[in-house]
Amino acid sequence: MQSCVKRSHIEIPIFRNLKFFVYIAIERKEAILDPQGKAIEHALGSLGFREIENTRVGKLVRLTVDANSPDEARKVAESASEKLLANPIMETFSVIKVSDSPVLEGVAE
Secondary structure (H helix, E strand, O other): OEEEEEEOOEEEEEEOOEEEEEEEEEEEOOOOOOHHHHHHHHHHHHOOOOOOOOOOOOEEEEEEEEEOOHHHHHHHHHHHHHHHHOOOOOEEEEEEEEEOOOOOOOOOO
16 A cells, blocks of 8 residues: 655655465375374264265464565565465475455465
């Protein structure tokens, strides 16, 4: 967002960061066993959901990022994921949404 401050006859632009909500899905790599996913899959099978298989359990992280654009917010979130949020040996991550609203809607495609 940009606004201007007038100093005598010169306008000086002022840039303000916006708040973006970035959602990141973190999952175990396919080669890593997921005992919690296996337990859920077993329980679902006992409830009659036999068509469900390969259940995986992960994390959904929401970050509020001050940035000038959605692309900048995505880059900050990706960097944070690489450095801290996801363990690169065992996990993968995906930025699934960058929004100016904290409501997670319309993610499923």
